[in-house]
Amino acid sequence: xxxxxxxxxxxxxxxxxxxxxxxxxxxxxxxxxxxxxxxxxxxxxxxxxxxxxxxxxxxxxxxxxxxxxxxxxxxxxxxxxxxxxxxxxxxxxxxxxxxxxxxxxxxxxxxxxxxxxxxxxxxxxxxxxxxxxxxxxxxxxxxxxxxxxxxxxxxxxxxxxxxxxxxxxxxxxxxxxxxxxxxxxxxxxxxxxxx
Numbered sequence: 001x002x003x004x005x006x007x008x009x010x011x012x013x014x015x016x017x018x019x020x021x022x023x024x025x026x027x028x029x030x031x032x033x034x035x036x037x038x039x040x041x042x043x044x045x046x047x048x049x050x051x052x053x054x055x056x057x058x059x060x061x062x063x064x065x066x067x068x069x070x071x072x073x074x075x076x077x078x079x080x081x082x083x084x085x086x087x088x089x090x091x092x093x094x095x096x097x098x099x100x101x102x103x104x105x106x107x108x109x110x111x112x113x114x115x116x117x118x119x120x121x122x123x124x125x126x127x128x129x130x131x132x133x134x135x136x137x138x139x140x141x142x143x144x145x146x147x148x149x150x151x152x153x154x155x156x157x158x159x160x161x162x163x164x165x166x167x168x169x170x171x172x173x174x175x176x177x178x179x180x181x182x183x184x185x186x187x188x189x190x191x192x193x194x195x
Contacts (some may be wrong), residue, residue: 053082055091055186056080056081056179056182056183056186057080057081057082057084057087058087058089058090058091058092059080059087059090059091059092059093059094059130059182060086060087060090060092060093060094060133061073061076061077061080061086061093061094061096062093062094062095062096064096064097064098066098066100067167068098068100068124068167068170068171069096069097069098071167071168071171071172072096072098072124072126072171072174072175072178073096073098074171075171075172075174075175075176076094076096076175076178076179078175079175079176079179080179080182090133091132091133091134092130092131092132092133092139093130093131093132093133094128094129094130094131094182095128095129095131096126096127096128096178097126097127097128098124098125098126098127098174099124099125099127100122100123100124100125100167101122101123101125102120102121102122102123102163103120103121103123104119104120104152118151118152119149119150119151119152120149120150120152120163120166121147121148121149121150121166122147122148122149122150122163122166122167122170123145123146123147123148123170124145124146124148124167124170124171124174125143125144125145126143126144126145126174126178127141127142127143128141128142128143128144128178128181128182129141130182130185130186139185139186139189140182140185140186140188140189142178142181142182142185144174144177144178144181145174146170146173146174146177147170148166148167148169148170148173149166150162150163150165150166
């Protein structure tokens with residue numbers, strides 16, 4: 001039987017201490033992270049007495065002019081209000097601008113020596129400004145985009161209808177993305193107002 005090597009035991013103790021310190025540091029780092037569910041009853045912004053869902057329901061969206069922008073607005077009103085519609089006395093106002101870009105993506109050679117598009121994409125881009133209804137101060141601004149693909153058949157009406165369906169899909173997805181972005185903006189605003 002041999003005696004333990006003092007250098008190996010010292011290195012082993014140092015490695016254990018380093019591992020223990022690393023574990024303690026990672027636990028401290030993880031405990032500093034906070035995750036807040038969007039549907040919780042806790043307020044999104046500091047000083048607000050309303051829960052997250054009620055605070056999102058208190059956002060009024062200004063009217064828009066185009067069909068695809070109206071689709072985004074309608075879906076966003078539904079998402080923010082959870083089906084209840086626009087608020088009677090809003091705490092926030094949202095100015096929404098939506099632009100559209102339609103592109104042909106794939107081409108097929110036809111008998112007339114011309115290339116005919118067979119697929120396209122619709123990109124909807126929304127710019128928004130969230131303001132406090134009482135003070136008129138801008139809380140947040142942002143810009144989000146969604147792309148949706150569609151087939152372009154040879155028949156003109158079918159091609160037009162496919163593009164409309166792609167716009168509607170993009171509008172629904174863009175509204176969901178905007179709802180999340182606005183909730184994050186309210187949380188950030190609450191942290192700066194409290195700090």
